[in-house]
Amino acid sequence: MGFIGVANPKEYQATIAALQKRHAPTTFSWVKGHAGIEGNERADELAKEGCQKEQADTVELVVPPTLKLTGAKLKGMTQALAYKAIRHHKMMKRTYQEALNRRITKINMGRAKYMINELQGTEPSDKLFWRSLRHKDFSRKYRYFIWMTAHNGYKTGEYWQNIPTFEHRANCPQCGEIESMEHILTECENSNQKLIWSLTEELWRNKKPEWIEPRFGTIIGCGLIKITNKEGKHLAGDSRLYRILISExxxxxxxxxxxxxxxxxxxxxxxxxxxxxxxxxxxxxxxxLMTKIRLTKRRLDQKIVKCTWSEVLEEQDNLPENWMGESGVLVGIRTGMG
Known part of the structure; x- marks a missing residue:
């Protein structure tokens, strides 16, 4: 299918081209791993040597035009595959690659990865970071918002300093500081911003006593945050609630x-x-509602919904066992005075 959605497509194309150069038939046979077979054991040794190298070897991946396989069979093409092909073609364009290599984008990504490393002890890869911006727990509007924020795509702060007669928009109307996105979300003395985070923290503490302060890096990287218990076990429901609260x-x-x-x-x-x-x-x-829909891929399991919202519901002890699926049951969240 034209290597659409396939990892390492260049390596696959180069391998296929090398096989096509052979004048004799090539056959493959499956070999059980770690069974003392000489060729398999030697392959494992080479793989380990490759992982331990400080600098990767340069491998020639140029494929002659006569041996390069392109395109996809129409009878096997689906709308999803076609969309992936169009998206991949767009991502390969110079303008798109330049956007990914913008200095401010790298800075924002670095700050998010640094905060995740501070919280969890491991630094996520670039690929994992970009995937987290489209986390399924985020609403569609937030996915767009956080993607724009990561690229510094909104017209705030220093952007207006270079626009004649609009220079005043560069400063925050409340405190007079340069109005960057970080300032808007976490630094401004605006009472509404403080109130929103105070209410969010108050609701979260009904579930967990520990509160992860919403800094700019944690907001951008909240799709990567995992809440664990004292034994280090991942609490999927708690992590999901944190992502929902921070993003909203x-x-x-x-x-x-x-x-x-x-x-x-x-x-x-x-x-x-x-x-x-x-x-x-x-x-x-x-x-x-998502626990009721018939679409299998988008349907939410009632267990994860129950784990997500447990301890933060009003009159939780008086709710029926299947409060998610029963019509006519009013479910509310706990709220204090803020």
Whole structure:
């Protein structure tokens, strides 16, 4: 299928070309690993030697045009494969690669990876970081928001310093500091921003006493954060709730900032509290609905939903056992005064 969606396509193409150069038939046979077979044992030794090298060997992967296999069979093509092919072609363009290599993008990615390393002791790869921005626990609107934030794609702060007659937009209207995305989400003295994070922390502490402070790096990399217990076991429900709370809170802060700056709308603490509660309540209701849908790939398991929202629901002890699937059951989140 034209190597669409296949890892290491260049290596596969070079290998196939080398086999086609042979004048004799080539056959393959499966060999059981670690069974004392000389060729297999030698292959393992070479693989270990390769892993231990400080500098990788240069392997010639140029394929002659006459031996290069391209394209895909139409009878085997699907809409999903076609989309992957178009996306791959777009990613190979110079403008796309330049966007990935932007200095500010690398800085933001580095800050996220540093925070994950501080929290979990391991630094994620670039590929894992980019995949985390499209985490299934994020809403579609947040996936777009965090992708733009990672690339510094929003027009904030220093962007306006180079626009004549709009230089004043570079500074925060509340505290006068340069209004970067980091400033908007974590540093500004705006009472709404502090209130949103305070409410988020309060709800989280109903589930866990430890609170991971939402810094700029943790917000960008929250799709990689894993909550564990004292024995180091991954708590999937807790991790999912943390991702939901951080992503929804950050996006709400951004939306209220845009309304304030662009529309001139003053948002009171009471209104901010109401909107935060409505946002989290909406995610809870969507989770309940997702346990009912018939589409297998998108359907949520009731167990993970129960693990996610346990300890943060109002009157949880009085709810029926199958509160997610029963119609007419009103489920709310616990909220304090903030």
């Amino acid at each position: 809170a950050a996006h709400l802060i951004w939306k209220m900032r845009c309304e304030n700056v662009i529309q001139g709308k003053e948002i009171s603490n009471a209104e901010a509290r109401r909107r935060w509660k409505a946002t989290i309540q909406s995610r809870l209701e969507i989770d309940c």
